[in-house]
Amino acid sequence: MGYFESDALEMLEVYLLETRQLNGQLAEILLEAEREGRFSESSIHSIFRVMHTIKSSSAMMGINGLSSLAHKLEDLFSYYRENMDKLEHPKPELFDLLFAASDFITQELEQMDREDYEPGDTSVLEQMTDDFLGHVSREEETDSGKDGNKPGEEDGREELPVIPELFVSKSGTVVNVTLEEGCRMENIRAFMLVRSITGLCTLVETYPENLEKQGESAQYIEGHGVFIRFESSDKEKVLETLRKGLFVAQCRVLADSRPQDGALRKAAPERENTDSREGEFMEVRTERLDHLQNLASELLLQMQVLENELKRSGMEDLESGLGHQISLLAGQIERSVMEMRLVPVSRIVPKLKRALRDICRDQKKEADLVVRCSDVEADKSVVDYVSEALLHILRNAVDHGIESPEERLAAGKDRRGKIIFSADNVAGELRMTISDDGKGIDEERVRERARQKGLFAGSDDEYDSRKIREFILSPGFSTNETVTEYSGRGVGLDVVKNIMEDVGGNLSIHSTIGQGSAFSISVPLNLASIECVRFRVGQYRFSIPARHVYHFLEYESFGGQIREINGRDYILYEDRLVPLINLRRFYSLEGEIPERAILVYVKGAEKEGCFLIDSIYEQKRIVVKNLPALLGAGFRSRTGICGCSIMGSGRICAALDTEIIISRYEKEGRYGG
Secondary structure, eight states: OOSSOHHHHHTHHHHHHHHHHHHHHHHHHHHHHHHHTSOOHHHHHHHHHHHHHHHHHHHHHTOHHHHHHHHHHHHHHHHHHHOGGGGSSOOHHHHHHHHHHHHHHHHHHHHTTSTTOOOOOOHHHHHHHHHHHHHHHHTTTTSOOOOSOOTTOOSSOOOOOOOOGGGTTOOSEEEEEEEOTTOOOHHHHHHHHHHHHHTTOSEEEEESSOTTSOSHHHHHHHHHOEEEEEEOSOHHHHHHHHHTSTTEEEEEEEESSOOOOGGGGGGSOOOOSSOOOTTOOOOOOHHHHHHHHHHHHHHHHHHHHHHHHHHHTTOHHHIIIIIHHHHHHHHHHHHHHHHHTEEEGGGGHHHHHHHHHHHHHHHTOOEEEEEEOTTOEEEHHHHHHHHHHHHHHHHHIIIIISOOHHHHHHTTOOSSEEEEEEEEEETTEEEEEEEEOSOOOOHHHHHHHHHHTTOOOSOGGGOOHHHHHHGGGSTTOOOOSSOOSSSSSSOSHHHHHHHHHHHTOEEEEEEETTTEEEEEEEEESOSSEEEEEEEEETTEEEEEEGGGEEEEEEGGGGGGGEEEETTEEEEEETTEEEEEEEHHHHTTOSSOOOTTOEEEEEEOSSOEEEEEESEEEEEEEEEOBOOOGGGOTTHHHHHOEEEEEEOTTSOEEEEEOHHHHHHHHHHHSSTTO
């Protein structure tokens, strides 16, 4: 890449991973400290270690500006480590400085993997840090310096580590290298250190052995260091290289030949015969997983073509035997790839906490975020996609929902508002909800603004509470009279609606005036392939997600239970009326309803109904492709068609959005109006 040298480029992925984790840790500490109004002793030490590590690793990568900024912040917290009483009531300016530094680091990390990356200017932040440190230190001029050991110094002598059994009775030089406390990713540090001496040695062995693999090795190195056995004609050169290595705290020679003391063996953990690899992981670039996912999806598609060709060629036995086994194998490969792409939904939480902090501060409101998402996982692309939608919902909750502290106290509520973020796996979908205990949605105000914008298409009686609430999803719709950074322009919840359409998800809104609102989004757990039911209507093929299909019913047995209400057909199903949608009529397709037509009872996040179809074709996992952009952004909302798949015969199968179709039918009777 353009900015980085080849050696640094090899370590870029590790650097980005580690620094993102450190920056996330910094943000968590700052949010907690600002809420509590104080820094704990452990948080002060943690920030110091974060800055120390970012300083050293950035210097190694040649990012000198970021290294210099981290160095100055490290100096600041070195001062606070010696004057902890100064952080019992930290100044607001300190939080502003640290959040600004965290934001700068985030922006830099987002740019580093680009060809045209150039480091950002840190001079302003460095000067702010110098000024702040100068100000607080001048307040402490009368205080004397504190005695004590410097970080890293130890009292007394430490017991010499013993050599692992792997190296006992072997020739060569054995050394134990310990790393600086809190350097993180100890196994990767050790791996890079060993690489630096490989060219100087005829033999190099380490314990733990597989340093590049995370897991127990990192924990072992943190507690015991890494043991290295090497043979070299220039032993002193090797030792000098090790001692000068990055993050090396100490390098001790334990043996130069064959140790005789059998007690040396006791340090090595007992090695069982079983190959235990639990907890090991390695980083893989996202684009490689994307490519592997595409290959797995293409394999699945080609298997469908092969099965179809075998049937057409009269090779049913081959298709049901070998073809079936290969198809199962292809499915297992695809599922394994999908599992590799899973990430915890909780990775969204730091963004939500930071956004909540910023908007509350800007609007002089107070609110806490309560997180309830346990161990829910979803495809990385899904999590990344919906994070923007959740941020819009969160801003809307604070801006329109949470009252000022004075208003809340007057209403008999706690001074601080409560916003709850929850996530769960519900029937194969990722269901996420952001709820607040604010003032709720004023439906009369929404109704009035909708009239002003000409959004009413009929009489007021046709619009229940749910339909009124859906007006706030319209482009350009806002009930705020004043334009602020967060509202008033009508750009917000319509973005959420568009994102849901892009990922095949749904948005539902519940609100009680004076008590608060809840916005729930439901999206597929992955976007690559979906278990679907395919069916026929005339000469056309359609599919709907299997997770939305609950029952198949014979149409003729419900002949006497159909009702017409306002020009729409409804069917009495389990003692309630649900929409009956004849897809042939809905899409203005030719032909008549066949004698053995089928009703498919479907239920999504918000709506339920029965689709009248000709026949079921199959149920299987298929690859659903997005619609081409030339169809326009509103095609899905007008037609209920959200994508397509290729059948084994080469025919196109349209993927349907059940929620949109039911909503469209209730409103207009068919998609064309």
